[in-house]
Amino acid sequence: MGEELVGAIVAAGRGERAKPLSINTPKSLLPICNKPIILHQITYMKEVGIKKIYIVVGYLKEKIIDYFGDGSKFGIDIKYVEQKTPEGSGHAVGLLEPYIKQNFLLFLGDICIKVRGLKDKIDSLDINKDITYLTCKRENDLKAVKKNFTIHLDEHTKVIKVIEKPQDPITNLKGCGVYIFSPSIFDAIRTTPRSGIRNEYEITDAIDNLIRMGHVVLPLEIIDWDMNITTPEDLYYYNFLWLRTMELPHLIGENVKIPDGVVIKNSIIGDNVKIKKAVNIVNSIIFPNETINTNDEIRDVLMFENKMYLFRGII
Numbered sequence: 001m002g003e004e005l006v007g008a009i010v011a012a013g014r015g016e017r018a019k020p021l022s023i024n025t026p027k028s029l030l031p032i033c034n035k036p037i038i039l040h041q042i043t044y045m046k047e048v049g050i051k052k053i054y055i056v057v058g059y060l061k062e063k064i065i066d067y068f069g070d071g072s073k074f075g076i077d078i079k080y081v082e083q084k085t086p087e088g089s090g091h092a093v094g095l096l097e098p099y100i101k102q103n104f105l106l107f108l109g110d111i112c113i114k115v116r117g118l119k120d121k122i123d124s125l126d127i128n129k130d131i132t133y134l135t136c137k138r139e140n141d142l143k144a145v146k147k148n149f150t151i152h153l154d155e156h157t158k159v160i161k162v163i164e165k166p167q168d169p170i171t172n173l174k175g176c177g178v179y180i181f182s183p184s185i186f187d188a189i190r191t192t193p194r195s196g197i198r199n200e201y202e203i204t205d206a207i208d209n210l211i212r213m214g215h216v217v218l219p220l221e222i223i224d225w226d227m228n229i230t231t232p233e234d235l236y237y238y239n240f241l242w243l244r245t246m247e248l249p250h251l252i253g254e255n256v257k258i259p260d261g262v263v264i265k266n267s268i269i270g271d272n273v274k275i276k277k278a279v280n281i282v283n284s285i286i287f288p289n290e291t292i293n294t295n296d297e298i299r300d301v302l303m304f305e306n307k308m309y310l311f312r313g314i315i
Helices: 037-047 061-068 089-094 118-124 142-147 184-190 203-212 232-246
Strands: 006-011 052-057 077-082 104-108 111-115 131-138 149-153 159-164 173-181 216-220 223-228 263-265 280-282 301-304 307-310
Touching (some): 006 037, 006 089, 037 104, 089 203, 111 173, 111 232, 131 223, 159 203, 159 216, 173 203, 184 203, 203 216, 232 301
Parallel strands (some): 006 104, 052 077, 263 280
Antiparallel strands (some): 104 173, 111 223, 131 173
8 A cells, every 4th residue: 555645735935915914924824714724725635534744834934833733633743844945836845855755745835725526536546656646627717827837738648748827828727736746756856947937946847847857747637716825815805715615605703792783794704803883794804803893884805903905896
């Protein structure tokens, strides 16, 4: 049978485009329906039987470590690896080489996905072979393709090339930031130069290098929908996408007292939110620990650190 699959999450980035939300909070800890982005990823990993996860941390690393600890309260064993300088996703994955000696499931820490049949698919794979799998989906939105990377296949559906942020995509098969790697990825990373796009070590460049080295790379078309959480607008939109997936009219966190006269429609209220007056809350996200002290209707906003950011027309 070989060794068990382990998990890895890259959560070291600064999240510059997610400001102001990411100034005091690592982007990977921002909430999606009251759970941090990477807690959703950990849930997927547990579903496929993974027992140990390595998280690459950097910016505001202490907040991630404080939240998850050793992972025991989440039913998982978590170890941390620090990326001391922001040198890209490929560099971050390369830091795992001293710790991971078997195949591993990798999530980029700002990726939100809805997967169909992940456990069944992984159970059907021989995860101990030297094969890399790239999760992907057919994407009709050209802008979304340009923001991610394209996957080019040969006639036998093997991956022959990946292109990061293509200017003029010739395929709509989009990579989704979730991978199954064998340890051969570390050999590829060591011989991959910095990218010309961001002067960083990109994991997609390392995958392209892996292909040139003769390793087998295959697509996994198991993604229903996905989003790379880059901006506050992305976070706002994805929360409602997940709420619809849960088939809930609204979501209210723990320790929230709702006075008489409050109306909540299609909104997400975080843990420990204090609502002091009768108010209508519509199409809005209230982050944990906020206080609402107004009678004015709250509509189409994200409330964070006592400020309201308007996102009319996003959903």
